[in-house]
Each structure stands twice: as structure tokens, then as C-alpha cells.
Amino acid sequence: MSARGRAPGAGFSAPVLVHAILLAYVLAVYVAVLVADGLSATNVRTHWWAHVVAVAVIAATVEPLRRWLRPAVEDLLHDAPGEASDLLAVLGAERGSAAETIARALRTRYVEIVEDGVSTSVAGRRPAEGDVVQVPLRFADDELGSLHVATRRPGVPLTAGDVRLLGDLAHQLGTHRYALAAWARAQESRALVVTAREEERRRIRRDLHDGLGPALASVKLQLAAAQRLLADDPAQAGALLADVRADLAATTGDVRRLVYGLRPPLLDELGLAAAVRHHPAAQAGLAVDVREEDLGELPAAVEVALFRIATEALHNAARHSGGRRCEVLLRGRGGVVELRVSDDGRGLPAPLLAGVGVSAMRERAAELGGSVVLTSGPAGTTVTTLVPRRGPGG
Amino acid sequence: MSLTSPTPVRAGAPPRAHLLAAALLAVLSVWDGVAAVLLLPQGSADLAAAGDQPPWAVVVGKLVLSVLGLVAAVVVARAQRWGVVLALGVAVGNALLALPGVAFGPTTSSRTASAVAAVGMGLVVFLLLRRSGSRAAARDPRG
Numbered sequence: 147m148s149a150r151g152r153a154p155g156a157g158f159s160a161p162v163l164v165h166a167i168l169l170a171y172v173l174a175v176y177v178a179v180l181v182a183d184g185l186s187a188t189n190v191r192t193h194w195w196a197h198v199v200a201v202a203v204i205a206a207t208v209e210p211l212r213r214w215l216r217p218a219v220e221d222l223l224h225d226a227p228g229e230a231s232d233l234l235a236v237l238g239a240e241r242g243s244a245a246e247t248i249a250r251a252l253r254t255r256y257v258e259i260v261e262d263g264v265s266t267s268v269a270g271r272r273p274a275e276g277d278v279v280q281v282p283l284r285f286a287d288d289e290l291g292s293l294h295v296a297t298r299r300p301g302v303p304l305t306a307g308d309v310r311l312l313g314d315l316a317h318q319l320g321t322h323r324y325a326l327a328a329w330a331r332a333q334e335s336r337a338l339v340v341t342a343r344e345e346e347r348r349r350i351r352r353d354l355h356d357g358l359g360p361a362l363a364s365v366k367l368q369l370a371a372a373q374r375l376l377a378d379d380p381a382q383a384g385a386l387l388a389d390v391r392a393d394l395a396a397t398t399g400d401v402r403r404l405v406y407g408l409r410p411p412l413l414d415e416l417g418l419a420a421a422v423r424h425h426p427a428a429q430a431g432l433a434v435d436v437r438e439e440d441l442g443e444l445p446a447a448v449e450v451a452l453f454r455i456a457t458e459a460l461h462n463a464a465r466h467s468g469g470r471r472c473e474v475l476l477r478g479r480g481g482v483v484e485l486r487v488s489d490d491g492r493g494l495p496a497p498l499l500a501g502v503g504v505s506a507m508r509e510r511a512a513e514l515g516g517s518v519v520l521t522s523g524p525a526g527t528t529v530t531t532l533v534p535r536r537g538p539g540g
Numbered sequence: 541m542s543l544t545s546p547t548p549v550r551a552g553a554p555p556r557a558h559l560l561a562a563a564l565l566a567v568l569s570v571w572d573g574v575a576a577v578l579l580l581p582q583g584s585a586d587l588a589a590a591g592d593q594p595p596w597a598v599v600v601g602k603l604v605l606s607v608l609g610l611v612a613a614v615v616v617a618r619a620q621r622w623g624v625v626l627a628l629g630v631a632v633g634n635a636l637l638a639l640p641g642v643a644f645g646p647t648t649s650s651r652t653a654s655a656v657a658a659v660g661m662g663l664v665v666f667l668l669l670r671r672s673g674s675r676a677a678a679r680d681p682r683g
Contacts, residue, residue, distance in 0.1 A: 163628060167665055170635045174658055177639045185643045186651070218669035222624055 261291035467491025573606030
């Protein structure tokens, strides 16, 4: 117990109280036996065997009584599961010292915290299995690990109050651990978002600077040359203008590709389902059936991600599945949007080594807080994507 | 009391056994206290001369323990741990004071009263130290 919150009872020595009670017991038994033998104020003569009986009774019962008393008194003096500050300190403790903090707060000889199968904090030496209580660390339905706590004394189980407290503590610890993990994931995601945004800006800048900029400068020079030639050599000026026209057509294509990379225009023109239906990946030999159910209006980020995942999955199906048909289902289910792409091909090879395409699909879904699951069998492969309808942060 | 060292208070209601012990201790303390208050005005010399009364030291001791016993009973009922410790001390002290009276009480009533006090205090000790019957049998309280 911390010096700050020292309880009055905790300063009282358990052995003193135990022996005081034992002393009273010994005297009581002795007196009771002798009184039964006739001891009184007027008769102080007792039989010798009364003393033997008293000693025998005491000898037979004092040790069991002491065994009962000791844990009871110690529990009485120390059963308070720490002060509130001790228990709150568990949540503030560093991951490595959390077990020590719990052991101090609960006044137990061994505590171990296991997270994801790995021991992250240990205090004391693990006693025999029967003396260890294991409490799961949970958040909602997720089991994050377990808390192992030894009884205070070998063979003496924790009280119901202790176990109840352990359960509450494990619940708080689980919530705390989950919050820490979520915070770490959020930090990681934020860093990824910033990195991705900067990469995107760099790519656009490079495309504009290295592609569109020189192309327009070249057109400008060609137009100037054509202007000079126009009076003297109209035929050559015409040929030059034809070159300029071809260059402008190529530049327009570049601009279209750049814009398409930012957001496929098909999405704005046709909507998600039709955009998938009309994508070249859906025209690459497979009979593609695209269905839409309760999709509603989706945020731009969700639309783009689902479109990219769907076209990647269609592309993979066309290239690798060997199937003839492919079904694409886009379905809104409450706060979640489901995209399911199923083909009737030969299925995935086992073991599956996820390539760039699959990893990119997963990353796109993860950026929105969603997931991609690939299932495969003799009847083909299904790529199921679930993303929150509200998109990132939703 | 400083702000950094608050008095620890056990939250919630006390166990039923502790409430019983507190009630028993309160009754016995009132009984002993009243008896001591009635005997005290006689003074030590008169008590010793009467021959059929407890010794002056026992009377004073009983009075002090009665006051402490009432305090302990109230604190136990308020579920504070230090009250339990105090109650145990008072019960053991009372039992030790009562034991000679069981053997050497001058009258049957005094011996009976001493025996009742000793047994009652023993019962108080037992009730205070009786651990919860619902032991933590389950290895996993949540699972």
C-alpha cells in the first residue's frame, strides 16, 4: 500500500491480533473445563485430570484455530483491494510495470498480463496452477488478453469480493488497452494519410511539370514557328500546325489520364454500378453481371475505393480465374456498404501469396475502416469488401 | 487530515455477519456499560469490602471497553475496516476480563453474566472473522 493512503487497519500487525485471540481462546477453554470440574470462588480444588483434559482440548484445537484465524485476520487487515489511487495507477502505469502496480494494489504475490498471447508485464513468480485466477481482458467482444493473479496465500482462494474487483479491473484494463491500441492505430493512419496526400501531390506536380508543362511549351514554340512561316511558306506552316494538333491531342489524353487518376469520370457520369459495368475490366472476356441494392448516395472516397476494388477484382478474375461469369453485387446494409465480386473460375491457388493487387484492395478498404476477405473454393472465388457508409472516420 | 492522505473508507454495505457482530457488540457493551456505571459510584473500597462484586479494575476496564465497543459497533456498521479491528480488540479484551468471573464469580448470576459476556464476545470475534461463504471457486469470473 502506498504511504499516501495507509489505512489504519493496515498498520496493525496480524500476528498480534491472532495471538491475542488465541490467548483468549486458551484461557476460555481452560476456565471452561475447570469450571465444569467445579472450580469456583469457594472451591479452588480441581482434579488433575481436568487440567489434562483442558490441555488436551487446547492442544487439539489451537492449531486448526490458528490456521483459520491467520488468513481471516490477514484478509480483514489487508483485504481492502487497495486505495482508489492504487487501482487508478494501474491504468496510468507503463505497460511493463502494470503487473507490479496491480500486485501492489491487490497485495498479491504474482500478477501477469498476457496480451495477444505474449506476456507484457510480470510481477512475482508464478505459483502452482491452482493458486492462480485468470481473468480475460476484453473490450466489447474482442478478447485482448488475460490477467493472471495469484491468491494471497497458497491454497486459500480469493474472496468473492476480490474476484469481483479483478473482473472490474480487467474490464477497465481491457478498455484502456483497447483505447491505447486504437490511439496507436489512429496515429499510424494519420501518418499514412499525410504520406499518401504528399505522394499524390508530388505525383500530380511531376505529371504537370514533366508532362503537361513541356508539351504546352512545345506547342507554343511550334505555333510561333508556324506564325513566322505563314506568310512565306503556308504549306510548311500547315504541316507544322498539323503536328501541333497531334501534340495537343496527346496532351489532352495526358490531362484526361491525370484527371482519371484523381477520380474516374465514369463515376460522375454514370454512377458506381454503371461505372463498374462499363469499365474495360468488365469487358475483358467475362460475362459480368453488376447488381445494386439499397446503395443510396455514397461519399466520394467510398465510391472511388469501391470502384477501384471492384475493377481490380474484375481484372484479377479475367486474368487468373479461367471462369466465364462474374457477378458484382453492391449492397447497402445499414451503416455498411458491401461489395461482392464472385467468379465461377478455378479458385485461388493454395497457399495464396497476396500480390500487389490484393494488397492494394486491402489497403483501400482499410483506409476507410473496412476490410477485404477472399474466399475460394471449387465453385470459384469471392472477394467480399465491407466499408463503413460514412467513409473514413465514420 | 491532509488532502493527500484521505481516510480510507470501504465503500458499500458491510457484510451481514459484520452487522450481526456490530449489533451483538453494541448490546453487550450497553449491558456492561450500564452495569459498570451502576457499580462505579460505590468506589473501589466499598466494592472490595462488599465481597460479592467484581474488582474495581474490572469495573473500570468494562466501562472503558463498553465505550470503545459502542464506537466500534457504529464504525463496523458503517463498513470501515478500522472499526472491525477495534471491535476485535474490544471483544478479546472483554472476553479476557470476563473469564475470571466465570470461575470465581461470587454468585451464580455473576458467573452466568460473565459466561454470557465471554461467549458473546467469542461470537463477535467469530462473526467478524468469518470470511465470505461465496468463495472464489470459479477460475474465470467473467468467462
